[in-house]
Amino acid sequence: MSYHCYTPPPGMASSSSHPFFFDIALLLLALASSPSAANSNLFREYIGADSSSVSLSDVPINPGVEFHFILSFAVDFTLSAPHFPTDGVFAPAWDTARLTPAHVAAFKCRHPNAKVALSLGGDTLGDVEVYFVPFSVDTWVDNALASLTRIIQQYHLDGVDIDYEHFVADPETFAECIGRLLAALKAGGTISFASIAPFDDEEVQRHYAALWMRHAHLVDYVNFQFYAYSGDTTVAQFLRHFDEQRRNYAGGKVLVSFATDDEGADGGLSPERGFFNASRILKGEGRLDGIFVWSADDSKRTDFRYEVQSQELLASKY
Numbered sequence: 001m002s003y004h005c006y007t008p009p010p011g012m013a014s015s016s017s018h019p020f021f022f023d024i025a026l027l028l029l030a031l032a033s034s035p036s037a038a039n040s041n042l043f044r045e046y047i048g049a050d051s052s053s054v055s056l057s058d059v060p061i062n063p064g065v066e067f068h069f070i071l072s073f074a075v076d077f078t079l080s081a082p083h084f085p086t087d088g089v090f091a092p093a094w095d096t097a098r099l100t101p102a103h104v105a106a107f108k109c110r111h112p113n114a115k116v117a118l119s120l121g122g123d124t125l126g127d128v129e130v131y132f133v134p135f136s137v138d139t140w141v142d143n144a145l146a147s148l149t150r151i152i153q154q155y156h157l158d159g160v161d162i163d164y165e166h167f168v169a170d171p172e173t174f175a176e177c178i179g180r181l182l183a184a185l186k187a188g189g190t191i192s193f194a195s196i197a198p199f200d201d202e203e204v205q206r207h208y209a210a211l212w213m214r215h216a217h218l219v220d221y222v223n224f225q226f227y228a229y230s231g232d233t234t235v236a237q238f239l240r241h242f243d244e245q246r247r248n249y250a251g252g253k254v255l256v257s258f259a260t261d262d263e264g265a266d267g268g269l270s271p272e273r274g275f276f277n278a279s280r281i282l283k284g285e286g287r288l289d290g291i292f293v294w295s296a297d298d299s300k301r302t303d304f305r306y307e308v309q310s311q312e313l314l315a316s317k318y
Contacts, residue, residue, distance in 0.1 A: 048094030064315030
């Protein structure tokens with residue numbers, strides 16, 4: 001399904017807490033030491049998982065950033081309970097009443113700096129953990145390619161995010177299935193970018209490490225879930241975590257992140273405790289590959305103030 005944007009003729013209109021002294025010292029040192037040639041203005045946000053009446057048009061979009069919405073989630077499980085794996089036959093499990101193909105098309109017409117992707121897997125469907133369970137590699141890849149192509153074309157989507165967090169299959173099978181899927185979607189021009197969303201868990205990292213080792217060239221962004229770390233993370237610890245994950249995903253664009261839901265907001269480095277200080281340090285070092293947020297559903301209650309602050313930081317020169 002195609003869509004067309006109307007372009008009007010010319011002339012027609014179409015606080016975080018105070019930082020600690022140590023944080024200030026780190027920031028000043030970073031700003032004084034290196035230019036920002038390698039920085040990115042990419043901002044990404046997950047949307048649709050909690051069905052909290054949020055729409056694409058609710059979130060403020062800064063024209064100075066590259067903006068990605070990520071519809072959460074497409075699952076290869078039956079949507080009605082009891083939930084069973086479907087061997088790569090995906091269906092939208094996001095809030096399909098408010099995040100429709102028409103909404104996506106209209107949103108992209110209003111914001112030429114914006115793209116929309118979908119994420120695969122996620123944590124749970126209802127109370128059931130969403131496992132990566134291919135019955136066979138060939139069948140899973142064939143089913144996934146066919147079902148996702150239909151969804152991507154129907155919803156006018158640009159990319160795919162891989163966010164499986166539970167696994168029955170071994171890392172090599174995960175790498176083979178996801179690698180073949182991404183290669184086929186890109187080769188056919190169905191998507192223009194792909195990302196993965198690992199976090200600091202031994203089993204999760206083993207699977208994504210296998211995927212990265214064999215198919216890193218297919219992955220454009222690493223949405224690392226830094227909010228899965230301990231809630232007492234400091235700026236200095238956050239920067240060490242960032243360095244570690246840049247080594248784990250060597251050569252990749254590793255985005256920093258925070259969460260605004262009740263559970264995730266208690267983890268990692270929140271905006272209130274110094275997230276933006278750490279991001280400015282990375283920007284001063286030329287190492288800020290972008291920011292992503294989980295999720296718009298939860299940020300609506302605070303009028304997306306941290307989304308606005310994130311985009312302002314990314315769009316600024318310093």
